[in-house]
Amino acid sequence: MSNKIVSSFIWKFLESGGIGAIMFVVSLILARLLAPEDYGLLALAMVIIALAGVLGQGGLKNALVQKKDSSTVDFSTIFWISLMFSAVFYAVLFFAAPMFAKFYENEKLILVMRVLGLSLFFGAFSSVQDAYIQKHFLFKKLFFRSMAVAIPSGILGITLAYLGFGIWALVWQQLTTVFLSCVFMLFMVPWRPTLEFSVKSAKKLFNYGYKLQLSWILDIGYNNLITLLIGKVFSPAVLGFYNKGRNFPDFIVSNVNQSINAVLFPALADVQDDIERFKQRTRTSIKCSCFIIFPLMALLASSAAPTVKFLLGEKWLPCVIFLQISCFIFALWPLSMTNLTAINSLGRSDIFLKLEIIKKVIGVTALTIALYQFRTPAAVVIGCAITGLVDMFIDTFPNKKLLNYGFGEQVMDIAPSFILAFVCGFAVYPITHLEIPSFAMIAMQVPTGLALYMFLAKTFKMESYQYMFSMLKDKFVNRKLVQPA
Numbered sequence: 001m002s003n004k005i006v007s008s009f010i011w012k013f014l015e016s017g018g019i020g021a022i023m024f025v026v027s028l029i030l031a032r033l034l035a036p037e038d039y040g041l042l043a044l045a046m047v048i049i050a051l052a053g054v055l056g057q058g059g060l061k062n063a064l065v066q067k068k069d070s071s072t073v074d075f076s077t078i079f080w081i082s083l084m085f086s087a088v089f090y091a092v093l094f095f096a097a098p099m100f101a102k103f104y105e106n107e108k109l110i111l112v113m114r115v116l117g118l119s120l121f122f123g124a125f126s127s128v129q130d131a132y133i134q135k136h137f138l139f140k141k142l143f144f145r146s147m148a149v150a151i152p153s154g155i156l157g158i159t160l161a162y163l164g165f166g167i168w169a170l171v172w173q174q175l176t177t178v179f180l181s182c183v184f185m186l187f188m189v190p191w192r193p194t195l196e197f198s199v200k201s202a203k204k205l206f207n208y209g210y211k212l213q214l215s216w217i218l219d220i221g222y223n224n225l226i227t228l229l230i231g232k233v234f235s236p237a238v239l240g241f242y243n244k245g246r247n248f249p250d251f252i253v254s255n256v257n258q259s260i261n262a263v264l265f266p267a268l269a270d271v272q273d274d275i276e277r278f279k280q281r282t283r284t285s286i287k288c289s290c291f292i293i294f295p296l297m298a299l300l301a302s303s304a305a306p307t308v309k310f311l312l313g314e315k316w317l318p319c320v321i322f323l324q325i326s327c328f329i330f331a332l333w334p335l336s337m338t339n340l341t342a343i344n345s346l347g348r349s350d351i352f353l354k355l356e357i358i359k360k361v362i363g364v365t366a367l368t369i370a371l372y373q374f375r376t377p378a379a380v381v382i383g384c385a386i387t388g389l390v391d392m393f394i395d396t397f398p399n400k401k402l403l404n405y406g407f408g409e410q411v412m413d414i415a416p417s418f419i420l421a422f423v424c425g426f427a428v429y430p431i432t433h434l435e436i437p438s439f440a441m442i443a444m445q446v447p448t449g450l451a452l453y454m455f456l457a458k459t460f461k462m463e464s465y466q467y468m469f470s471m472l473k474d475k476f477v478n479r480k481l482v483q484p485a
Helices: 003-033 036-056 060-066 072-103 108-116 119-135 139-162 167-188 199-233 236-270 275-302 304-311 314-331 333-345 349-374 377-396 398-402 407-433 438-459 463-481
Strands: none
Touching (some): 003 167, 036 167, 036 199, 072 108, 108 167, 119 167, 139 167, 199 236, 275 333, 304 438, 314 333, 314 377, 333 349, 333 377, 377 398
């Protein structure tokens, strides 16, 4: 890949990892100050906010990135559409909040939803700003923006939690984050909305974007259906354990995966007319992302109990089972997400929508069986793991025809990373049975597992290891050795 793409990935990874690390530390502190029920209630409120956000912005941002010659008129048009949608959905959310609170028998949800809903307006602005960043590979700006936002919002959340504000500490932290993001981007991104609006532009972009919007509505709706049902069938506390268990692998995989795909999408869109280069970039992305994520998920699953006990405290130990199963689910994401990114980069949002419909029908069926046949939270997560495996196969299917890069070839590409990750995770798991403090267990398991993984990768001369090592060496070592005359 070109230096521009590599540099963009590094900055995007630093941005995702930087803000992710800060927010992760903040979440650990908040988890010790707040109750699982607070996290459960926030998760219920965020279901509706997330769905409204997708309805208001969704695939329109990606339409701007995918279009090769997006103009200032295109950007302003999408901004005004997103802002209009946000206003409509906020009004719906405002008046529907009492019914939602009544359904879950918790009056707190009314005001929580109405306040959190204000983030929709900031989201309309920031989504177009992010599209501009992605389109022009300005990921370095995102890094500085995210670092500047994460620290004050984190401090505010911790302060409010310490003062006894409960769930409101989480609410104001969320709202402050999106508000400050917009403010900082005003100083970093040259784009500004104008009073221009093109119906022709709106139709063309919407024709691509609405299919993505429908796809993401299905995805967000399905994922949040799990949250809604766990909160209703079981309790907010169980929902808090479920969400916190998912947070650990989600934090790791999302940072790596979003970094890769945020850069990959415009990079693929740029070569969509050259299928051979397109396939090569897709293949490199899959192999490298799996090379990074597989060992991290294997080691996290192996050290789940001491990690939760040390970082969150014993009151959160019920989330261990959710964490371990979620590691398997999130390990499959790189393959699915990269294939879907490739499909979208080719402008085939119609295929993307069809895949989502098929997957969600399967997912809802599995969820219904898990909830009403077994009636345990663990069964729900196991059902998600099984459907995740099926989804992975479904997501790879179209690229056999589009890129001549089918499921079998992709499995062969990721098999070495999977096997080595499994071996390393299995090798360090017995350490959890030692009579030593949790921190000592983690300090032994993680470095030992990673060292063993890298040693085996180097010994067996894995292609992903050699590629990434040479890429980083060229970026950070060789460049320093070349001095201007």
